[in-house]
Amino acid sequence: MPRLEACRDGSHTVYSEEFGQFYHNPNGAVAESIHVFFEASSILKILEAGLPINVLETGFGTGLNALLLADYKLALGSSSTILFQSVEAYPISNEVARELNYGSFLEHPQLAAHLVPIFERLQHDSIEYQIIPGMKLQVFMGKMEDMVLPEGVFDFVFHDPFSPDVNPELWSNNVFKRLYATCKSDATMVTYCAATKARGAMAVGGWLVARAPGALGKREMTIASKQEDKLNAYQRLNEARLIERFS
Numbered sequence: 294m295p296r297l298e299a300c301r302d303g304s305h306t307v308y309s310e311e312f313g314q315f316y317h318n319p320n321g322a323v324a325e326s327i328h329v330f331f332e333a334s335s336i337l338k339i340l341e342a343g344l345p346i347n348v349l350e351t352g353f354g355t356g357l358n359a360l361l362l363a364d365y366k367l368a369l370g371s372s373s374t375i376l377f378q379s380v381e382a383y384p385i386s387n388e389v390a391r392e393l394n395y396g397s398f399l400e401h402p403q404l405a406a407h408l409v410p411i412f413e414r415l416q417h418d419s420i421e422y423q424i425i426p427g428m429k430l431q432v433f434m435g436k437m438e439d440m441v442l443p444e445g446v447f448d449f450v451f452h453d454p455f456s457p458d459v460n461p462e463l464w465s466n467n468v469f470k471r472l473y474a475t476c477k478s479d480a481t482m483v484t485y486c487a488a489t490k491a492r493g494a495m496a497v498g499g500w501l502v503a504r505a506p507g508a509l510g511k512r513e514m515t516i517a518s519k520q521e522d523k524l525n526a527y528q529r530l531n532e533a534r535l536i537e538r539f540s
Protein backbone atom coordinates (compact mmCIF):
# COMPACT_ATOMS: atom_id res chain seq x y z
CA MET A 294 0.00 0.00 0.00
CA PRO A 295 1.34 3.51 -0.81
CA ARG A 296 2.45 5.30 2.38
CA LEU A 297 2.56 8.97 3.31
CA GLU A 298 5.94 10.75 3.56
CA ALA A 299 6.88 14.37 4.29
CA CYS A 300 9.01 16.26 1.73
CA ARG A 301 11.76 18.64 2.82
CA ASP A 302 9.40 21.65 2.48
CA GLY A 303 6.86 19.95 4.78
CA SER A 304 4.36 19.10 2.03
CA HIS A 305 3.28 15.48 1.84
CA THR A 306 4.04 13.00 -0.86
CA VAL A 307 3.37 9.29 -1.13
CA TYR A 308 5.82 6.41 -1.58
CA SER A 309 4.73 3.55 -3.81
CA GLU A 310 6.15 0.18 -2.72
CA GLU A 311 4.91 -1.30 -5.98
CA PHE A 312 6.88 1.11 -8.19
CA GLY A 313 9.65 1.78 -5.61
CA GLN A 314 9.28 5.51 -6.06
CA PHE A 315 7.95 8.72 -4.50
CA TYR A 316 5.02 10.45 -6.21
CA HIS A 317 6.91 13.76 -6.15
CA ASN A 318 10.38 15.25 -5.70
CA PRO A 319 11.22 14.58 -2.00
CA ASN A 320 12.54 18.16 -1.80
CA GLY A 321 9.01 19.53 -2.21
CA ALA A 322 5.84 18.08 -3.74
CA VAL A 323 3.97 21.38 -3.97
CA ALA A 324 6.97 23.41 -5.18
CA GLU A 325 7.77 20.84 -7.87
CA SER A 326 4.20 20.72 -9.16
CA ILE A 327 4.00 24.51 -9.32
CA HIS A 328 7.27 24.75 -11.23
CA VAL A 329 6.74 21.92 -13.73
CA PHE A 330 3.04 22.04 -14.45
CA PHE A 331 2.04 25.64 -13.82
CA GLU A 332 5.02 27.95 -14.28
CA ALA A 333 6.69 26.16 -17.21
CA SER A 334 3.50 25.35 -19.13
CA SER A 335 2.04 28.87 -19.66
CA ILE A 336 -1.30 27.66 -18.30
CA LEU A 337 -1.38 30.61 -15.88
CA LYS A 338 -1.46 33.06 -18.81
CA ILE A 339 -4.44 31.24 -20.29
CA LEU A 340 -6.16 31.32 -16.90
CA GLU A 341 -5.51 35.06 -16.62
CA ALA A 342 -6.98 35.57 -20.09
CA GLY A 343 -10.10 33.66 -19.02
CA LEU A 344 -9.96 31.24 -21.97
CA PRO A 345 -11.41 27.73 -21.66
CA ILE A 346 -8.86 25.07 -20.73
CA ASN A 347 -8.89 21.29 -21.14
CA VAL A 348 -6.10 19.53 -19.24
CA LEU A 349 -5.18 15.87 -19.50
CA GLU A 350 -3.10 14.53 -16.62
CA THR A 351 -1.50 11.10 -16.80
CA GLY A 352 -1.42 9.85 -13.21
CA PHE A 353 -3.86 11.44 -10.72
CA GLY A 354 -1.80 10.28 -7.72
CA THR A 355 -2.67 12.46 -4.74
CA GLY A 356 -4.85 14.90 -6.72
CA LEU A 357 -2.38 17.70 -5.98
CA ASN A 358 -2.34 19.12 -9.53
CA ALA A 359 -6.13 19.33 -9.64
CA LEU A 360 -6.17 21.17 -6.28
CA LEU A 361 -3.46 23.59 -7.42
CA LEU A 362 -5.33 24.38 -10.63
CA ALA A 363 -8.55 25.09 -8.71
CA ASP A 364 -6.55 27.24 -6.28
CA TYR A 365 -4.98 29.26 -9.13
CA LYS A 366 -8.39 29.74 -10.79
CA LEU A 367 -9.79 31.21 -7.57
CA ALA A 368 -6.68 33.26 -6.74
CA LEU A 369 -6.58 34.81 -10.23
CA GLY A 370 -10.34 35.35 -10.30
CA SER A 371 -10.20 33.53 -13.65
CA SER A 372 -13.35 33.12 -15.71
CA SER A 373 -11.83 30.13 -17.58
CA THR A 374 -14.04 27.06 -17.70
CA ILE A 375 -11.81 24.08 -16.99
CA LEU A 376 -12.01 20.38 -17.71
CA PHE A 377 -9.34 18.48 -15.76
CA GLN A 378 -9.25 14.92 -17.08
CA SER A 379 -6.99 12.51 -15.27
CA VAL A 380 -6.41 8.76 -15.09
CA GLU A 381 -5.47 6.53 -12.16
CA ALA A 382 -5.03 2.75 -12.08
CA TYR A 383 -4.03 2.44 -8.40
CA PRO A 384 -5.89 5.05 -6.28
CA ILE A 385 -4.41 5.93 -2.89
CA SER A 386 -6.50 4.75 0.06
CA ASN A 387 -9.12 6.92 1.76
CA GLU A 388 -6.90 6.95 4.87
CA VAL A 389 -3.92 8.38 2.98
CA ALA A 390 -6.17 10.91 1.19
CA ARG A 391 -7.53 12.06 4.57
CA GLU A 392 -4.01 12.68 5.94
CA LEU A 393 -2.60 14.74 3.03
CA ASN A 394 -1.68 18.24 4.23
CA TYR A 395 -2.06 20.17 0.96
CA GLY A 396 -4.59 22.60 2.50
CA SER A 397 -1.73 24.38 4.31
CA PHE A 398 -0.04 25.07 0.95
CA LEU A 399 -3.08 26.53 -0.83
CA GLU A 400 -4.44 30.06 -0.85
CA HIS A 401 -7.87 28.44 -0.48
CA PRO A 402 -7.20 25.65 2.07
CA GLN A 403 -10.83 24.50 2.02
CA LEU A 404 -10.22 23.00 -1.44
CA ALA A 405 -8.21 20.16 0.13
CA ALA A 406 -11.39 18.84 1.78
CA HIS A 407 -12.51 17.64 -1.68
CA LEU A 408 -9.85 14.91 -1.69
CA VAL A 409 -11.77 12.69 0.73
CA PRO A 410 -15.01 12.41 -1.29
CA ILE A 411 -12.99 12.19 -4.53
CA PHE A 412 -10.96 9.18 -3.33
CA GLU A 413 -13.93 7.53 -1.60
CA ARG A 414 -15.65 7.39 -5.00
CA LEU A 415 -12.49 6.63 -6.99
CA GLN A 416 -11.97 3.37 -5.04
CA HIS A 417 -14.95 1.95 -6.95
CA ASP A 418 -15.22 3.62 -10.34
CA SER A 419 -14.31 6.48 -12.68
CA ILE A 420 -15.59 9.80 -11.41
CA GLU A 421 -16.90 13.16 -12.51
CA TYR A 422 -16.69 15.83 -9.80
CA GLN A 423 -17.29 19.58 -9.73
CA ILE A 424 -14.42 20.97 -7.61
CA ILE A 425 -15.45 24.62 -7.90
CA PRO A 426 -17.88 26.46 -10.19
CA GLY A 427 -16.34 26.39 -13.66
CA MET A 428 -13.95 23.50 -13.02
CA LYS A 429 -14.94 19.91 -13.63
CA LEU A 430 -12.71 16.99 -12.67
CA GLN A 431 -12.99 13.65 -14.45
CA VAL A 432 -10.82 10.71 -13.41
CA PHE A 433 -10.78 7.50 -15.42
CA MET A 434 -10.23 4.68 -12.94
CA GLY A 435 -8.10 2.16 -14.79
CA LYS A 436 -4.96 1.92 -16.89
CA MET A 437 -4.14 4.68 -19.29
CA GLU A 438 -3.58 1.97 -21.89
CA ASP A 439 -7.33 1.16 -21.67
CA MET A 440 -8.58 4.73 -21.75
CA VAL A 441 -10.37 5.94 -24.86
CA LEU A 442 -9.00 9.37 -25.77
CA PRO A 443 -11.07 11.70 -27.95
CA GLU A 444 -9.30 13.46 -30.84
CA GLY A 445 -8.19 17.10 -30.74
CA VAL A 446 -9.59 18.04 -27.32
CA PHE A 447 -6.83 18.96 -24.86
CA ASP A 448 -4.84 22.21 -24.55
CA PHE A 449 -2.37 20.90 -21.96
CA VAL A 450 -0.95 17.52 -21.00
CA PHE A 451 0.51 17.16 -17.51
CA HIS A 452 2.55 14.01 -18.12
CA ASP A 453 3.13 12.70 -14.61
CA PRO A 454 3.63 8.93 -14.39
CA PHE A 455 6.49 7.40 -12.43
CA SER A 456 9.85 7.53 -14.17
CA PRO A 457 10.44 5.64 -17.44
CA ASP A 458 12.64 2.97 -15.80
CA VAL A 459 9.82 1.75 -13.50
CA ASN A 460 6.72 2.85 -15.47
CA PRO A 461 7.85 2.30 -19.11
CA GLU A 462 4.35 1.61 -20.41
CA LEU A 463 3.52 5.32 -20.07
CA TRP A 464 6.65 6.52 -21.89
CA SER A 465 6.39 4.57 -25.14
CA ASN A 466 6.31 5.97 -28.67
CA ASN A 467 2.70 4.83 -28.88
CA VAL A 468 1.65 6.70 -25.71
CA PHE A 469 3.07 9.96 -27.07
CA LYS A 470 1.33 9.35 -30.43
CA ARG A 471 -1.96 8.91 -28.56
CA LEU A 472 -1.33 12.04 -26.48
CA TYR A 473 -0.55 13.98 -29.68
CA ALA A 474 -3.79 12.85 -31.32
CA THR A 475 -5.93 13.77 -28.32
CA CYS A 476 -4.56 17.33 -28.20
CA LYS A 477 -5.50 20.53 -30.01
CA SER A 478 -3.12 21.93 -32.65
CA ASP A 479 -1.48 24.44 -30.24
CA ALA A 480 -1.26 22.13 -27.21
CA THR A 481 1.63 22.02 -24.74
CA MET A 482 2.84 19.00 -22.78
CA VAL A 483 5.03 19.28 -19.67
CA THR A 484 6.81 16.67 -17.58
CA TYR A 485 9.43 16.61 -14.83
CA CYS A 486 11.36 13.98 -16.81
CA ALA A 487 14.49 14.86 -18.80
CA ALA A 488 15.52 11.39 -20.02
CA THR A 489 16.72 11.36 -23.62
CA LYS A 490 14.76 8.20 -24.37
CA ALA A 491 11.52 9.84 -23.18
CA ARG A 492 12.25 12.89 -25.32
CA GLY A 493 12.91 10.56 -28.25
CA ALA A 494 9.52 8.89 -27.75
CA MET A 495 7.87 12.33 -27.71
CA ALA A 496 9.58 13.29 -30.97
CA VAL A 497 8.55 10.00 -32.59
CA GLY A 498 5.02 10.73 -31.37
CA GLY A 499 5.03 13.95 -33.41
CA TRP A 500 5.85 16.47 -30.66
CA LEU A 501 8.30 19.36 -30.94
CA VAL A 502 10.53 19.07 -27.87
CA ALA A 503 12.55 21.45 -25.70
CA ARG A 504 14.51 21.39 -22.47
CA ALA A 505 13.53 23.71 -19.60
CA PRO A 506 15.15 24.31 -16.20
CA GLY A 507 14.09 21.61 -13.72
CA ALA A 508 12.53 22.04 -10.28
CA LEU A 509 14.33 21.99 -6.93
CA GLY A 510 17.86 21.06 -7.86
CA LYS A 511 16.99 19.04 -10.96
CA ARG A 512 18.93 20.39 -13.92
CA GLU A 513 16.23 19.93 -16.56
CA MET A 514 12.62 19.06 -17.30
CA THR A 515 10.93 18.68 -20.69
CA ILE A 516 8.33 20.80 -22.45
CA ALA A 517 6.83 19.76 -25.77
CA SER A 518 4.28 21.31 -28.08
CA LYS A 519 2.54 20.86 -31.39
CA GLN A 520 3.25 24.51 -32.20
CA GLU A 521 6.76 25.92 -32.58
CA ASP A 522 6.20 29.35 -30.99
CA LYS A 523 5.06 27.79 -27.71
CA LEU A 524 8.66 26.67 -27.21
CA ASN A 525 10.33 30.02 -28.02
CA ALA A 526 11.44 30.59 -24.44
CA TYR A 527 13.17 27.22 -24.25
CA GLN A 528 16.08 25.41 -25.86
CA ARG A 529 14.72 23.25 -28.69
CA LEU A 530 16.05 19.75 -29.24
CA ASN A 531 16.79 18.23 -32.62
CA GLU A 532 13.67 16.13 -33.22
CA ALA A 533 14.97 14.63 -36.49
CA ARG A 534 18.01 13.22 -34.68
CA LEU A 535 15.85 11.92 -31.82
CA ILE A 536 13.46 10.26 -34.29
CA GLU A 537 16.35 8.63 -36.13
CA ARG A 538 17.68 7.24 -32.86
CA PHE A 539 14.46 6.14 -31.17
CA SER A 540 11.93 5.14 -33.87
Ligand SMILES: C[S@@+](CC[C@H](N)C(=O)[O-])C[C@H]1O[C@@H](n2cnc3c(N)ncnc32)[C@H](O)[C@@H]1O
Binds near residue numbers: 317351382384460462
Ligand atom coordinates in the same frame (compact mmCIF):
# COMPACT_ATOMS: atom_id res chain seq x y z
C1 LIG B 1 4.09 10.29 -10.01
S1 LIG B 1 2.52 9.72 -9.54
C2 LIG B 1 1.43 11.04 -10.01
C3 LIG B 1 1.46 12.22 -9.08
C4 LIG B 1 0.21 13.06 -9.21
N1 LIG B 1 0.09 13.74 -10.45
C5 LIG B 1 0.09 13.98 -8.02
O1 LIG B 1 0.03 15.20 -8.17
O2 LIG B 1 0.05 13.45 -6.91
C6 LIG B 1 2.16 8.57 -10.87
C7 LIG B 1 0.74 8.01 -10.82
O3 LIG B 1 0.50 7.25 -12.01
C8 LIG B 1 -0.25 6.11 -11.68
N2 LIG B 1 -0.04 5.11 -12.74
C9 LIG B 1 1.09 4.39 -12.99
N3 LIG B 1 0.93 3.61 -14.08
C10 LIG B 1 -0.32 3.83 -14.54
C11 LIG B 1 -1.08 3.34 -15.65
N4 LIG B 1 -0.56 2.46 -16.49
N5 LIG B 1 -2.33 3.81 -15.83
C12 LIG B 1 -2.86 4.73 -14.97
N6 LIG B 1 -2.20 5.23 -13.90
C13 LIG B 1 -0.94 4.80 -13.68
C14 LIG B 1 0.29 5.71 -10.32
O4 LIG B 1 -0.59 4.91 -9.60
C15 LIG B 1 0.51 7.08 -9.66
O5 LIG B 1 -0.62 7.49 -8.96
